[in-house]
Amino acid sequence: MSDSEFRGLRRGADYQFGRGAGAALFPTESAVEITHTSSGRPRQVHADDGRVATYATDGRFVLGLAGGRRLLDSFAAPAHRVVVGDESEPFVREGRNAFAKFVQRADPDIRPGDETLVVHEDGDLLAVGRAELPGEGMADFETGMAVKVRQGADS
Numbered sequence: 001m002s003d004s005e006f007r008g009l010r011r012g013a014d015y016q017f018g019r020g021a022g023a024a025l026f027p028t029e030s031a032v033e034i035t036h037t038s039s040g041r042p043r044q045v046h047a048d049d050g051r052v053a054t055y056a057t058d059g060r061f062v063l064g065l066a067g068g069r070r071l072l073d074s075f076a077a078p079a080h081r082v083v084v085g086d087e088s089e090p091f092v093r094e095g096r097n098a099f100a101k102f103v104q105r106a107d108p109d110i111r112p113g114d115e116t117l118v119v120h121e122d123g124d125l126l127a128v129g130r131a132e133l134p135g136e137g138m139a140d141f142e143t144g145m146a147v148k149v150r151q152g153a154d155s
Contacts, residue, residue, distance in 0.1 A: 110135030
């Protein structure tokens, strides 16, 4: 991997998730392994702790659990978080979607389509996925999917 490719990945993560995300997700070149498409575009970023992210065709990162853990450790609550309680914890942990009626609170800056961390009220990472509703209104909805879970912590 070239130095400019590595800097580009970090810059893209900072843009998508906020300043400091690039360093959190990709601490050093030697700490991550990048697979590429046949055309040479970055595709998957892996580390010792698992898949950090996939580089989607639209230029955005799709988080893996390893990436979710890194963001959870690097950003103070409520950044990127959707919080659920005991009632939905086992289902979300298995990889099922998080529904609005079980959301206790969420980062008000989350927009539909954003990559999010679904966490238990005690702070444990349960899953990573894509927000389907705006963060500021998630807890207000009685029906509907809040987060389309892509990977649960136990799946």
